Amino acid sequence: MSRSLSIKNELMRKSIHICNSLFAYSLFFFNQRDFAIAIGICTIGIILFEIARVKSRKVSTFFIKIFGPIIRDFEGGGRLTGATYVMVSSFFVLLFFDKYVCITSILIMSYSDTAAAIIGKMYGKTKIFKKTLEGSLAFFITSLIIILVMVPEVNFGLGLVAILAATIVESLPISIDDNLSVPLIIALILSI
Secondary structure (H helix, E strand, C coil), X not given: CCCCCCHHXXXXXXXXXXXXXXXXXXXXXXXXXXXXXXXXHHHHHHHHHHHHHHHCHHHHHHHHHHHHHHCCXXXXXXXXXXXXXXXXXXXXXXXXXXXXXXXXXXXXXXXXXXXXXXXXXXXXXXXXXXXXXXXXXXXXXXXHHHHHXXXXXXXXXXXXXXXXXXXXXXXXXXXXXXXXXXXXXXXXXHCC
């Protein structure tokens, strides 16, 4: 049986997601192409560290010592961590999509995924696969606030379709990490 993270550890884990929102805000100050290259270089470094973590007991022990309380059970083995998927999806979104699409996708990944996890863990009663209805509603509402208030430049109709699709994908028990699928789905739909 997999262990469930405590609220404290879930909050620490999601602080990484919140920090990722800095990528979105950075687009107001830096050239998007140059920023994408910088994020790409960081992403390569993180992937190389992940490979070392899987291949080397010493690196794995170091990783567990530092991040043990906030990693999911499956991340301790040979799979990439959620943080790595966050970096990969951020890189692809920054590389291939328009500025406001990037900002929206990254903010939703940062804030809405965090809201879903925290609300789902604290108040979730109605199970939907391995997630909760309450967490999914938190994801949707937070995403709606983002497209209405934080990034009003995006088309509202497409934004609504994108966040509905992302909410559904985020709640499904699919093998693709939602840190990768959610921002890419949002970006693809907003780019129609």
